[in-house]
Amino acid sequence: MLENLSRQPRQRGRFRPFRSLLFVPGNREGWAEKAVRAGADAVILDLEDAVPEHQKESARTTVAASIDWLHAEHPEVGVLVRPNGLLTPHVGKDLAAVVRPGLDALLLPMIRTPEDVIRYDALVTYFESERNLDPGSISLVPTLETAQSVAHCEQIAQATPRVASLLAAAAKGADIAREIGFVWTPEGLETLYLRSRAIVACRAAGITHPICGVWQDIHDLDGLAAFAQQNRRLGFRGQALLHPSHVEITNRTYGISDEELDRYERMVATFEAAEGRDRGAVLFEGEHIDIAHVETARQILKQAGRR
Numbered sequence: 001m002l003e004n005l006s007r008q009p010r011q012r013g014r015f016r017p018f019r020s021l022l023f024v025p026g027n028r029e030g031w032a033e034k035a036v037r038a039g040a041d042a043v044i045l046d047l048e049d050a051v052p053e054h055q056k057e058s059a060r061t062t063v064a065a066s067i068d069w070l071h072a073e074h075p076e077v078g079v080l081v082r083p084n085g086l087l088t089p090h091v092g093k094d095l096a097a098v099v100r101p102g103l104d105a106l107l108l109p110m111i112r113t114p115e116d117v118i119r120y121d122a123l124v125t126y127f128e129s130e131r132n133l134d135p136g137s138i139s140l141v142p143t144l145e146t147a148q149s150v151a152h153c154e155q156i157a158q159a160t161p162r163v164a165s166l167l168a169a170a171a172k173g174a175d176i177a178r179e180i181g182f183v184w185t186p187e188g189l190e191t192l193y194l195r196s197r198a199i200v201a202c203r204a205a206g207i208t209h210p211i212c213g214v215w216q217d218i219h220d221l222d223g224l225a226a227f228a229q230q231n232r233r234l235g236f237r238g239q240a241l242l243h244p245s246h247v248e249i250t251n252r253t254y255g256i257s258d259e260e261l262d263r264y265e266r267m268v269a270t271f272e273a274a275e276g277r278d279r280g281a282v283l284f285e286g287e288h289i290d291i292a293h294v295e296t297a298r299q300i301l302k303q304a305g306r307r
Contacts, residue, residue: 019254025050038244042078060097071102099127114159139164157205168198
């Protein structure tokens with residue numbers, strides 16, 4: 001079954017590249033507005049860990065209202081919801097409340113196997129039909145925060161056509177640290193394998209926008225900048241965040257400057273001119289480039305809307 005699903009055309013709904021994805025506790029009215037003011041590319045409305053058990057029901061109402069408000073007032077901002085896990089009594093009620101126009105994706109917690117993703121897919125398919133939404137319009141972003149999810153990340157990335165990205169957890173003292181048993185350090189060597197494997201799994205599945213998990217020290221902005229830069233160099237294209245003060249640094253780190261885009265345009269133009277002279281490689285601003293470099297440049301320019 002998994003093999004057949006992985007061969008279907010990829011359907012990623014409205015999900016698009018996001019540099020910054022800011023968590024917003026689902027029980028906090030008005031906090032989605034704070035996320036927008038902070039400049040986050042997307043918000044993650046959290047019904048799981050951020051919401052006490054006795055507030056789960058009221059939080060669903062708050063999150064549904066936040067989705068409606070974002071959809072009406074800020075359609076440029078991505079909207080994700082983290083529901084409660086499959087083994088909780090809340091997941092069905094969560095999806096009944098939040099699968100609605102304006103929802104881009106679900107951030108799936110505590111995934112262990114590809115079958116977990118398929119179960120979420122079935123639930124979303126049902127609620128899309130109930131709400132008269134286009135089939136496949138809501139994407140899924142599994143979180144790799146268990147040992148099993150890391151071990152099965154390649155299959156999870158291809159579990160259903162809805163999978164639009166993976167979020168690689170690497171946080172201090174969180175579920176992944178307990179599951180794997182690592183001792184967290186700011187340098188991140190202990191999670192380098194976990195993060196790198198998530199990137200390869202995404203790319204192998206045709207997913208170009210892997211996401212890294214959070215930096216937990218709210219006030220250590222220098223540490224955040226170093227962590228984001230390391231992840232950007234590894235191949236991540238966005239990062240989940242815990243605090244509005246982290247948005248500007250993250251957007252800058254994962255963004256591409258106009259100067260960089262101008263350079264890529266010059267690179268493509270130089271190569272295309274050389275191609276016209278039957279040359280497959282050329283010296284560009286002191287660097288040797290060939291078609292591999294140019295295809296990378298073209299992809300970046302396309303993502304930036306320049307081609």
